[in-house]
Amino acid sequence: MADQPTATERFIQGILPENPVYRQLLGLCATLAVSNNMKAALTMAASVTFVLLCANVVTSLIRNLLKPHLRIVVFTLTIATFVTIADRFLAAYLYQMSKTLGPYIPLIIVNCIIICRCEVCASKQSVFTAASDAIGQSLGFALALSSIAAIREILGTGMFFGLRVLPAAWPDWVIMALPPGAFLTFGLMLAAINWISSNK
Amino acid sequence: MSYLTDIFLIALGAALINNFVLYYFVGICPFVGVSRRVEMAFGMGCAVTFVMTIAAFLCWILTTFVLMPGAPLSKWVAGFFVSADVAAGIDLTILSYIVYIFVIASSVQFVEMYVRKFFPVLYSSFGVFLPLITTNCAILFACLMIMSNIVGVDNPADAWDLGRALTLAIFGGVGFIIAIVIMAGIREDLELCDIPKPFQGVAITLIVGGILAMAFMGFTGVDSGLRNAMIPM
Numbered sequence: 248m249a250d251q252p253t254a255t256e257r258f259i260q261g262i263l264p265e266n267p268v269y270r271q272l273l274g275l276c277a278t279l280a281v282s283n284n285m286k287a288a289l290t291m292a293a294s295v296t297f298v299l300l301c302a303n304v305v306t307s308l309i310r311n312l313l314k315p316h317l318r319i320v321v322f323t324l325t326i327a328t329f330v331t332i333a334d335r336f337l338a339a340y341l342y343q344m345s346k347t348l349g350p351y352i353p354l355i356i357v358n359c360i361i362i363c364r365c366e367v368c369a370s371k372q373s374v375f376t377a378a379s380d381a382i383g384q385s386l387g388f389a390l391a392l393s394s395i396a397a398i399r400e401i402l403g404t405g406m407f408f409g410l411r412v413l414p415a416a417w418p419d420w421v422i423m424a425l426p427p428g429a430f431l432t433f434g435l436m437l438a439a440i441n442w443i444s445s446n447k
Numbered sequence: 448m449s450y451l452t453d454i455f456l457i458a459l460g461a462a463l464i465n466n467f468v469l470y471y472f473v474g475i476c477p478f479v480g481v482s483r484r485v486e487m488a489f490g491m492g493c494a495v496t497f498v499m500t501i502a503a504f505l506c507w508i509l510t511t512f513v514l515m516p517g518a519p520l521s522k523w524v525a526g527f528f529v530s531a532d533v534a535a536g537i538d539l540t541i542l543s544y545i546v547y548i549f550v551i552a553s554s555v556q557f558v559e560m561y562v563r564k565f566f567p568v569l570y571s572s573f574g575v576f577l578p579l580i581t582t583n584c585a586i587l588f589a590c591l592m593i594m595s596n597i598v599g600v601d602n603p604a605d606a607w608d609l610g611r612a613l614t615l616a617i618f619g620g621v622g623f624i625i626a627i628v629i630m631a632g633i634r635e636d637l638e639l640c641d642i643p644k645p646f647q648g649v650a651i652t653l654i655v656g657g658i659l660a661m662a663f664m665g666f667t668g669v670d671s672g673l674r675n676a677m678i679p680m
Contacts, residue, residue: 279472327545430657442645
């Protein structure tokens with residue numbers, strides 16, 4: 248495994264060059280569904296960080312015991328365990344937020360980012376590399392999620408983190424806070440990023 | 448409200464008003480990934496509907512008899528080990544996510560074996576997409592919705608029975624087929640269009656999805672209108 252990237256490379260790759268949302272197009276369900284306000288988006292990103300870090304570390308620790316044909320099942324069950332922990336934690340300490348996020352916290356189980364990172368990195372590399380990869384990818388996810396959430400919240404309600412930033416005369420673009428706004432914002436952001444990176 | 452009215456409203460709600468893809472954003476990955484050809488999108492939609500129905504059936508049975516607080520089967524088993532009043536309070540819902548994902552993974556495996564044995568042509572045309580249904584959020588989402596309508600309700604008489612659960616799964620799947628087939632039809636034509644370079648691929652698909660979602664928002668309000676029309680005040 249001489250040609251595997253090192254821990255630092257994995258960390259940097261996750262943030263921009265291989266951003267999970269904009270570059271690899273993974274975890275789209277969560278990206279579209281919880282990006283209508285910043286608080287929900289950041290809670291979601293924190294939950295994903297916790298689950299991804301724990302799942303990557305555990306997968307990396309047991310990587311020599313994994314049988315190839317059973318690995319996906321093992322990954323999913325590991326992830327499901329940590330998602331249950333995260334979900335119970337949110338329900339206990341942030342009850343209102345856990346009501347707002349609703350079924351999207353349990354849906355982290357089938358979030359492709361985590362399975363993809365377990366498969367690509369954690370099942371092949373050491374614990375330290377897997378952990379730094381998890382943190383890098385989570386930062387990339389948080390960055391992508393909050394960029395979309397910021398646009399949607401500011402244009403949709405004129406507020407940012409629940410505080411008013413646009414003048415009261417701003418006609419709220421309610422459509423941005425509704426489902427179509429998620430598709431449109433994400434599509435336009437993706438096009439903008441393609442355009443910027445092709446101009447380099 | 449009569450039972451049939453309820454079933455009809457659940458079916459319409461799952462298929463059109465609160466479409467799984469365009470309202471709840473679940474199942475976006477196949478919606479973007481497998482929507483290039485209409486036949487393939489339709490096949491994928493049917494496979495998802497089929498798996499969703501099986502998974503919903505198993506989830507309903509497991510939730511009602513094993514997982515929910517005071518479920519008969521776990522109460523009976525626990526009765527051998529602890530006193531009856533402790534056994535009556537047993538609550539296994541904390542295990543529900545692990546049980547659901549296990550049920551979904553095994554039903555996908557079962558469907559895969561069945562299709563490979565009896566429909567080899569269909570099997571080869573699915574390729575890698577069949578196992579990927581395991582990680583399709585729409586199926587887990589349907590199970591979670593059924594769970595929230597069994598476990599969280601205040602009045603036990605309002606808890607969903609098997610018929611309501613299966614209606615949600617089948618018509619949620621139909622809604623998924625509708626969305627993905629419309630998308631595939633549009634994308635077949637989009638290939639002939641002159642799209643600006645940065646928009647090519649996923650970006651234009653998402654924007655078209657946004658316009659579709661806007662069109663489906665036209666169904667909002669149908670639900671309450673129907674409810675008022677069907678239940679004499």
